[in-house]
Amino acid sequence: MKNDIKVVIIGGGIGGAATALALQKKGIQAHLYEQASALTEIGAGIVLHSPAVDLLYKWEVGNVLEEVGIPIKTMEVYTEQGQFVSSLDLLTNGAQKELEATVYLDESDSTSKLKQRFIHRAHLLDMLLSPLSSEYIHLNHKCESIFEYEDYVEIHFTNGEIVQADAVIAANGIHSNTRKMFSEDEPIYSGLHAIRMVLTREATKHIAKENSTVTYQDAKTHALALITHVKDGTAIDTTFLTEDPSWILELEKEDILSQIGHFDEGFVRLFDEIEYPIKSRALYYRKPIDRWSTKRITLLGDAAHAMMPSLGQGANSAIQDAGAIANAFSNFNTVAEALQHYENERRPITTAIQNGSSDYKKFVFVK
Numbered sequence: 001m002k003n004d005i006k007v008v009i010i011g012g013g014i015g016g017a018a019t020a021l022a023l024q025k026k027g028i029q030a031h032l033y034e035q036a037s038a039l040t041e042i043g044a045g046i047v048l049h050s051p052a053v054d055l056l057y058k059w060e061v062g063n064v065l066e067e068v069g070i071p072i073k074t075m076e077v078y079t080e081q082g083q084f085v086s087s088l089d090l091l092t093n094g095a096q097k098e099l100e101a102t103v104y105l106d107e108s109d110s111t112s113k114l115k116q117r118f119i120h121r122a123h124l125l126d127m128l129l130s131p132l133s134s135e136y137i138h139l140n141h142k143c144e145s146i147f148e149y150e151d152y153v154e155i156h157f158t159n160g161e162i163v164q165a166d167a168v169i170a171a172n173g174i175h176s177n178t179r180k181m182f183s184e185d186e187p188i189y190s191g192l193h194a195i196r197m198v199l200t201r202e203a204t205k206h207i208a209k210e211n212s213t214v215t216y217q218d219a220k221t222h223a224l225a226l227i228t229h230v231k232d233g234t235a236i237d238t239t240f241l242t243e244d245p246s247w248i249l250e251l252e253k254e255d256i257l258s259q260i261g262h263f264d265e266g267f268v269r270l271f272d273e274i275e276y277p278i279k280s281r282a283l284y285y286r287k288p289i290d291r292w293s294t295k296r297i298t299l300l301g302d303a304a305h306a307m308m309p310s311l312g313q314g315a316n317s318a319i320q321d322a323g324a325i326a327n328a329f330s331n332f333n334t335v336a337e338a339l340q341h342y343e344n345e346r347r348p349i350t351t352a353i354q355n356g357s358s359d360y361k362k363f364v365f366v367k
């Protein structure tokens, strides 16, 4: 396809930013429209797995990843009381062959062989956005509606602006209004809320481990805590069951202790370090749908396949969607062919991950 096609991306989260970068690397300058007045990511960190890491190197931001991403060597699991359950060594298990095949990392340092990296979400978003020119990023643009014609699409924003393009990629998250073109489904409440925070390394030195994720899990209440170093700090993700489906809850310390007060004292102590009230976010997900694309409009990232974080694949999948759609745009002659190919490649994979991750209770270890 010619590089001068006009592509509009709706949404400047990890999926939209990755797509803008992937297209730029193929010589296509996409315009990214975000409803918010700034591009930021809240919350703590995420694990980037090999396929997403490979793409980041391909998009020439691997050097930044090495600066801000922490290599993960082991994944340790404990009961909520701190009894050891299991430890997965990523250098000695099945992952090793794949890791040894990595050619771009320093052979003299064993941790440099590790592809899996834990990264603060804000650092990941910055990494994806920094190679993009500001003239292609449009803040304060909330997409209201999209009209599709034979030869073009017209995007209407709530600020009154109207933009025409050859193709629209809607990366506008779990609440995507574009998804309504394909399904009337609503997000499903999982029964869980998540608190995400970053503390200093000093405050977490008794519990966090170098190059390792540390997870505490309560098989009875499904409460879970994930503790991992990020650059200049330690990310702590805590999830707990509650019947309250509000998207955001404001919690006092006693609310939190009623959920995780029975956890290992070293973990509970972390909640002395923060200011109250603190917000928790409800975990919602969606079921897979049969179609994402028309001839000129498609969905990407959470807009297409919002999933539970139990397999740690939401952002990873959005990054891989970005790689797939950029390849499709450069390999096919028409927008319709490219979008269909992208959907055919990605939808079966993300459907399997969505189905697996919605069975999240089975990932809680039984004592």
Ligand SMILES: Cc1cc2nc3c(=O)[nH]c(=O)nc-3n(C[C@H](O)[C@H](O)[C@H](O)COP(=O)(O)OP(=O)(O)OC[C@H]3O[C@@H](n4cnc5c(N)ncnc54)[C@H](O)[C@@H]3O)c2cc1C
Binding pocket: 010, 011, 012, 013, 014, 015, 016, 033, 034, 035, 036, 045, 046, 047, 141, 142, 143, 144, 171, 172, 173, 174, 175, 176, 177, 194, 196, 237, 283, 300, 301, 302, 303, 307, 309, 311, 312, 313, 314, 315, 316, 317, 318
């Ligand atoms: C607790 C938790 C832990 C997680 N852990 C992991 C993990 O370890 N690994 C992993 O891979 N994933 C993880 N995820 C999932 C991951 O965060 C998401 O899948 C990913 O961030 C989705 O990115 P996105 O760009 O598709 O959507 P979003 O990040 O939701 O971005 C959508 C953007 O679109 C904008 N927008 C929305 N509507 C409009 C509109 N109409 N017009 C213009 N802009 C609009 C929004 O403002 C937003 O900026 C986790 C999620 C949670 C909640």
